[in-house]
Amino acid sequence: MGITVMGVAVKFYNRSDELEILEDIYSQCQMSYGKITVLTGRRRVGKTLLAKKFAEKKEHFYLFVSKKAEKLLCNEFIQEYENVLGEKHIGEVKNFIEIFELLLKFGKDHPYVLIIDEFQEFININPSIYSEIQKLWDKYKFETKIHIIFIGSIYSMMIRIFQNEKEPLYGRADRILYVKPFKARVIKEILNDNREYDNENLFYNYLITGGMPRYLEILVESRSFTKNDIIDLIFQKDSFFIGEGKNLLIQEFGRDYGIYFSILELIASGNTSRTEIESILERSIGGYLENLIQEYDLLEKVKPVGCKKQSRSQKYKIKDNYIKFWFRFVYKYMSLVGNERFEYLKKLVHRDLTTFAGPILEKLFIEIKGYSSEFGNIGTYWEKGNKNEIDIISVDDFSKRILCTDVKLNSDKIKINKLKEKTTKLKKIYKGYSFEFEGLSIENIDDMLNRML
Numbered sequence: 041m042g043i044t045v046m047g048v049a050v051k052f053y054n055r056s057d058e059l060e061i062l063e064d065i066y067s068q069c070q071m072s073y074g075k076i077t078v079l080t081g082r083r084r085v086g087k088t089l090l091a092k093k094f095a096e097k098k099e100h101f102y103l104f105v106s107k108k109a110e111k112l113l114c115n116e117f118i119q120e121y122e123n124v125l126g127e128k129h130i131g132e133v134k135n136f137i138e139i140f141e142l143l144l145k146f147g148k149d150h151p152y153v154l155i156i157d158e159f160q161e162f163i164n165i166n167p168s169i170y171s172e173i174q175k176l177w178d179k180y181k182f183e184t185k186i187h188i189i190f191i192g193s194i195y196s197m198m199i200r201i202f203q204n205e206k207e208p209l210y211g212r213a214d215r216i217l218y219v220k221p222f223k224a225r226v227i228k229e230i231l232n233d234n235r236e237y238d239n240e241n242l243f244y245n246y247l248i249t250g251g252m253p254r255y256l257e258i259l260v261e262s263r264s265f266t267k268n269d270i271i272d273l274i275f276q277k278d279s280f281f282i283g284e285g286k287n288l289l290i291q292e293f294g295r296d297y298g299i300y301f302s303i304l305e306l307i308a309s310g311n312t313s314r315t316e317i318e319s320i321l322e323r324s325i326g327g328y329l330e331n332l333i334q335e336y337d338l339l340e341k342v343k344p345v346g347c348k349k350q351s352r353s354q355k356y357k358i359k360d361n362y363i364k365f366w367f368r369f370v371y372k373y374m375s376l377v378g379n380e381r382f383e384y385l386k387k388l389v390h391r392d393l394t395t396f397a398g399p400i401l402e403k404l405f406i407e408i409k410g411y412s413s414e415f416g417n418i419g420t421y422w423e424k425g426n427k428n429e430i431d432i433i434s435v436d437d438f439s440k441r442i443l444c445t446d447v448k449l450n451s452d453k454i455k456i457n458k459l460k461e462k463t464t465k466l467k468k469i470y471k472g473y474s475f476e477f478e479g480l481s482i483e484n485i486d487d488m489l490n491r492m493l
Contacts (some may be wrong), residue, residue: 051233052089052093053222053226053229053230054092054222054226055086058090058217058219059090059093059094060088061215061217061246062077062091062094062187062189062217063094065187065214065215065429066094066098066151066153066187067079069151069185069186070151070185071186072185073181073182073183073184073185074144074177074180074181074182074184074185074186074187074188075143075187075188075214075215075216076177076188076190076212076213076214076218077187077188077189077190077213077214077215077216077217078189078190078191078192078198078202078213078215078216079091079189079190079191079217079219080191080193080195080198080216080217080218080219081193081218081219081251081435082193082195082288082337082360083193083254083288084254084255085219085220085221085251085252085253085254086253086254087191087193087219088157088191089253090219091155091157091189091191092155093174094189095153095155095189096151097464098152098153099124099150099151099152100151100152100153100154100155101120101121101124101143101153101154101155102120102155102157102481103116103117103120103154103156103157104157104158105156105157105158105159105161105162105165106158106161107161107164107165107259108165109165110134110135110136110165110166110488111134113135113136113165114133114134114135114138114139117133117136118139121139121143125146126479127353128453130143135295136162136166136169137164137169137172137173137176140172140173140176141176141180142240143186144176144177144180144183144184144186145180145184146186147180147184147185147186148180148183148184148185148221150185150255151185151186151187152186152187152191152311153186153187153188154186154187154188154189155189155191156188156190156191156192157191158192158193159190159191159192159198159200159201160192160193160194160197160198163197168207170201170207170208171207171208173208174208174212176208177212182459190202191211194291194292195292195334195336195337196335197291200334202216203216212362217302217467221249221250221251221252221253221360222252222253222256223251223407223411224242224246224251224404224407224408224412224485225247225408225489225493226251226490227242227245227246227251228242228486229255230256230260231245231265234260234265236265238296239482239483239484239485239486240266240267240482241265241346242264242266242485242486243397243400243401243404243482243485244266244270245259245265245270245409246360246361246400246404247361247365247397247400248270248274248361248365249361249362250360250361250362250363250426251361252360255281255362258273258280258281258316258339259273261408262443266430271386271389271390272386275368275382275385275386275389276382277380277382277410281366281370282370282377284362284366285362285363285366285367285370285371286371288363289301289363292336293336296328298326299321299325300332301371302356303317303321303325303328303329303332303368304332304338304363304367304371304416305357305367305368305371305372306320306346307356307357307364307367308358308363308365308367308368308372308473309367309368309372312355312356312357312393313354313355313356314326314356315363317356326392329356334487335360338358338359338360338363338435339356339357339358339359340356340357340359341354341355341356342354342355342356342357342419342420343419344419344420344422344423345417345419345420345433345435346420346421346433346435346469346470348464353422353424361400361403364400365396368392368396369385369389369392369396373385373388376388388404394449396447397449398447398448399454401447401449401481401482402420402431402432404445404485405432405445405447405480405485406418406419406420406432408485408488408489408492409432409434409488409492411492411493412491412492414434414436414492415434415435415436415443416435416436416437416438417433417434417435417437418432418433418434418435419433420432420433421433421462421466423465428462428463428464428465428466429462430444430445430446430459430462430463430466431445431446431447432445432447432480433445435470435473439474440470440472440473440474441473441474441476442466442470442473442474442475442476442480443476443477443478444459444460444462444463444466444475444476444477445477445478445479445480446459446477446478446479446480447479447481448480448481449481449482450481451481451483451484453478454479454480454481455479456477456478456479459477459479461475463475
């Protein structure tokens with residue numbers, strides 16, 4: 041689910057759950073005392089637009105922490121303060137914490153929303169600001185009625201600021217909202233609004249953007265909806281999408297970005313086990329993998345459905361579709377990009393996209409199946425040595441029923457009899473369960489969406 045501004049006509053998509061949570065917190069502020077909400081999630085997901093949409097009909101301050109000297113920031117912020125109050129502030133303000141105290145005091149008699157965007161940038165401007173905020177918040181929290189929303193687009197930093205017990209703002213957030221990309225059902229709504237919806241367009245918009253609002257906005261503005269049009273848009277000189285992966289992750293990874301990029305490139309190319317990756321890189325990567333999961337929220341561990349908790353059978357998958365696509369087709373061929381050999385690169389993309397797209401289609405159907413409460417556990421299955429792989433396993437423990445799904449881009453390649461042959465060991469794990477079988481392809485996307493919504 042998410043938000044974006046699409047095309048000429050401005051439309052705010054979805055985010056009803058997040059808006060309801062923010063409204064509830066704001067009501068608590070009015071009835072009791074100040075609250076802090078943290079909005080995080082990766083860049084381009086619509087955090088700022090969500091906050092502004094929530095605050096648009098309320099009295100509010102919006103402060104953006106840009107990369108500049110603290111005194112210059114204060115000059116900007118004090119002007120915003122004066123604009124809202126309608127009166128001139130007497131005296132010069134050189135430190136952010138002075139403005140923060142003014143804002144807390146103003147909230148004693150005026151419930152309002154304070155939005156501070158790119159909050160993690162204070163680390164580079166004046167790291168002591170966090171401890172100063174903590175002291176003032178502890179002092180004024182029960183006297184003021186403001187709802188503070190701290191927004192941050194560097195996920196690892198925001199988690200560290202608010203969830204590391206060694207940091208001054210640890211435990212101060214009343215709610216941390218992780219803003220996620222659009223689901224497939226919202227992409228369908230966007231494509232319908234633009235009269236470009238069909239199964240294939242939805243799939244390739246999902247495959248490339250992962251539901252990221254800003255990317256969908258760019259596709260709509262350029263009228264690029266089909267697979268060919270999207271690929272043409274991405275692979276051209278000065279394309280927004282070419283540098284996007286590096287721009288997103290360099291600041292997250294810092295000096296170690298080289299090893300992280302190598303790991304992500306290998307996973308995007310199909311090397312999904314730790315053993316495979318370590319054999320290629322010829323080094324231990326356990327710590328890096330854990331960081332990519334825990335600190336950066338870029339990877340997930342996937343275990344086969346039905347395996348024991350202590351099982352070491354697992355694969356690593358990149359959670360973000362666009363980042364996976366970028367490492368597979370942009371970063372891998374950066375020499376071609378640098379030499380502007382885009383026509384040749386597009387040939388490579390078209391050649392290899394079918395193999396790349398298969399697991400993304402599986403992911404899409406797992407997501408769609410998850411809209412319904414029909415099944416409790418939905419995942420994938422494989423046995424040692426990647427034998428007897430089953431694309432999707434859906435488990436209903438109430439009725440003791442298992443649905444096995446074969447997913448292919450082309451329905452002609454679905455083999456139900458072969459799928460049945462792969463379940464011998466699985467039936468021993470799930471004794472007493474009935475087994476059902478189905479095949480799904482791109483042409484089934486809309487039927488599945490209609491069934492599960």
